Amino acid sequence: xxxxxxxxxxxxxxxxxxxxxxxxxxxxxxxxxxxxxxxxxxxxxxxxxxxxxxxxxxxxxxxxxxxxxxxxxxxxxxxxxxxxxxxxxxxxxxxxxxxxxxxxxxxxxxxxxxxxxxxxxxxxxxxxxxxxxxxxxxxxxxxxxxxxxxxxxxxxxxxxxxxxxxxxxxxxxxxxxxxxxxxxxxxxxxxxxxxxxxxxxxxxxxxxxxxxxxxxxxxxxxxxxxxxxxxxxxxxxxxxxxxxxxxxxxxxxxxxxxxxxxxxxxxxxxx
Amino acid sequence: xxxxxxxxxxxxxxxxxxxxxxxxxxxxxxxxxxxxxxxxxxxxxxxxxxxxxxxxxxxxxxxxxxxxxxxxxxxxxxxxxxxxxxxxxxxxxxxxxxxxxxxxxxxxxxxxxxxxxxxxxxxxxxxxxxxxxxxxxxxxxxxxxxxxxxxxxxxxxxxxxxxxxxxxxxxxxxxxxxxxxxxxxxxxxxxxxxxxxxxxxxxxxxxxxxxxxxxxxxxxxxxxxxxxxxxxxxx
Numbered sequence: 001x002x003x004x005x006x007x008x009x010x011x012x013x014x015x016x017x018x019x020x021x022x023x024x025x026x027x028x029x030x031x032x033x034x035x036x037x038x039x040x041x042x043x044x045x046x047x048x049x050x051x052x053x054x055x056x057x058x059x060x061x062x063x064x065x066x067x068x069x070x071x072x073x074x075x076x077x078x079x080x081x082x083x084x085x086x087x088x089x090x091x092x093x094x095x096x097x098x099x100x101x102x103x104x105x106x107x108x109x110x111x112x113x114x115x116x117x118x119x120x121x122x123x124x125x126x127x128x129x130x131x132x133x134x135x136x137x138x139x140x141x142x143x144x145x146x147x148x149x150x151x152x153x154x155x156x157x158x159x160x161x162x163x164x165x166x167x168x169x170x171x172x173x174x175x176x177x178x179x180x181x182x183x184x185x186x187x188x189x190x191x192x193x194x195x196x197x198x199x200x201x202x203x204x205x206x207x208x209x210x211x212x213x214x215x216x217x218x219x220x221x222x223x224x225x226x227x228x229x230x231x232x233x234x235x236x237x238x239x240x241x242x243x244x245x246x247x248x249x250x251x252x253x254x255x256x257x258x259x260x261x262x263x264x265x266x267x268x269x270x271x
Numbered sequence: 272x273x274x275x276x277x278x279x280x281x282x283x284x285x286x287x288x289x290x291x292x293x294x295x296x297x298x299x300x301x302x303x304x305x306x307x308x309x310x311x312x313x314x315x316x317x318x319x320x321x322x323x324x325x326x327x328x329x330x331x332x333x334x335x336x337x338x339x340x341x342x343x344x345x346x347x348x349x350x351x352x353x354x355x356x357x358x359x360x361x362x363x364x365x366x367x368x369x370x371x372x373x374x375x376x377x378x379x380x381x382x383x384x385x386x387x388x389x390x391x392x393x394x395x396x397x398x399x400x401x402x403x404x405x406x407x408x409x410x411x412x413x414x415x416x417x418x419x420x421x422x423x424x425x426x427x428x429x430x431x432x433x434x435x436x437x438x439x440x441x442x443x444x445x446x447x448x449x450x451x452x453x454x455x456x457x458x459x460x461x462x463x464x465x466x467x468x469x470x471x472x473x474x475x476x477x478x479x480x481x482x483x484x485x486x487x488x489x490x491x492x493x494x495x496x497x498x499x500x501x502x503x504x505x506x
Contacts, residue, residue: 230353255357256491257354267355268281268282269278269279
């Protein structure tokens with residue numbers, strides 16, 4: 001996974017451990033909102049079956065970067081995305097790519113749990129139904145059960161699947177929307193501060209879940225918690241003022257960052 | 272302390288605690304160094320009172336170690352330091368352990384002074400004193416490297432540990448020879464050997480500290496195994 005920063009962009013890349021195959025590869029991805037530069041030529045590889053954490057101060061571009069991967073920026077009128085984003089060698093921004101299909105491949109979990117105003121069952125079943133993943137009620141039941149089990153929620157909701165998703169606690173709702181993302185067989189799961197509205201116990205459950213999901217998916221997580229990035233991720237990307245400053249194994253970033261700005265940010269100093 | 276603590280933290284108390292920690296370690300280093308220096312002077316000048324004073328002062332080094340360790344545990348628990356801040360804490364923890372041993376070894380040297388004073392002065396005492404000055408110089412330089420954050424100076428001390436070992440081996444051979452020739456030398460010779468062994472160990476602790484200082488400043492271990500000359504042949 002050798003990477004080089006594009007001309008004029010100064011990203012420091014740590015050597016990447018062997019055995020990590022890139023799942024998502026971005027090359028010189030820039031984003032402008034109404035002419036204002038939000039992301040400046042970001043080149044990085046997100047490895048498969050591992051967690052990549054994006055960290056940096058507010059407005060650094062980390063969420064913008066996340067939103068590029070499943071083309072969420074399409075929904076913003078004045079947003080312009082340039083550069084290449086490939087998932088398994090398929091260009092995400094190609095006209096031939098249907099964003100709805102893409103967003104099934106690339107699931108997303110937001111800061112605030114956003115279950116549909118439907119039953120717990122239908123929250124999970126909705127995606128498989130519209131994507132035609134189940135041909136019978138039994139198959140759909142099986143998908144709902146498996147997804148809820150993978151999200152570690154099954155034991156808590158098995159006897160009340162008909163109740164509204166919104167009746168669950170915040171931590172349960174967050175696991176419900178993770179189950180909803182899993183139900184459509186994604187390859188990549190994006191999480192934008194998935195724990196910032198949760199208490200420490202619910203946070204620990206989600207972190208444990210992230211660690212389990214890593215066996216099957218590539219995960220990219222945006223977090224404001226340094227400790228969380230250190231706990232859950234294998235790779236860490238530090239963004240500052242729209243640029244990718246430093247990218248490498250989490251252990252390296254947190255014990256021996258190369259760039260002064262990374263050092264200052266993670267240790268809580270003025271940048 | 273200028274380095275390794277650079278820019279202040281957003282939480283000022285955190286920066287202050289790290290600075291105080293480094294200053295405490297430096298102060299403990301100064302105390303350990305003075306114990307070695309005074310123990311050597313007591314041996315060279317056959318000063319029993321000074322030796323007794325060194326033995327009594329060692330307890331201060333032990334107290335400082337306990338105090339600093341407590342502060343480090345508190346820092347780790349409450350501030351969860353990472354990157355350079357974590358290195359400051361881990362380095363302090365390791366250095367105070369070495370300094371505590373240095374204090375013990377100085378005390379052990381001082382303890383032999385009254386016994387040595389019971390026999391006539393020997394020419395070997397001067398030789399032991401020269402080795403002591405060499406070790407003391409290493410200890411001083413490595414503590415200086417810690418206080419100023421100079422990795423290169425630390426590497427210099429690390430590389431020169433062979434000089435101490437050579438000195439020790441030569442002294443060992445000379446003393447064995449003298450004791451074989453003259454049974455009256457066996458008593459003072461044995462004590463001088465122990466003093467030399469203690470000095471050799473103090474040199475090793477200075478070398479350990481040099482490794483820690485290098486890690487503290489650069490985040491890396493000293494690159495390769497030191498090109499070793501003669502290992503201490505003597506036990």
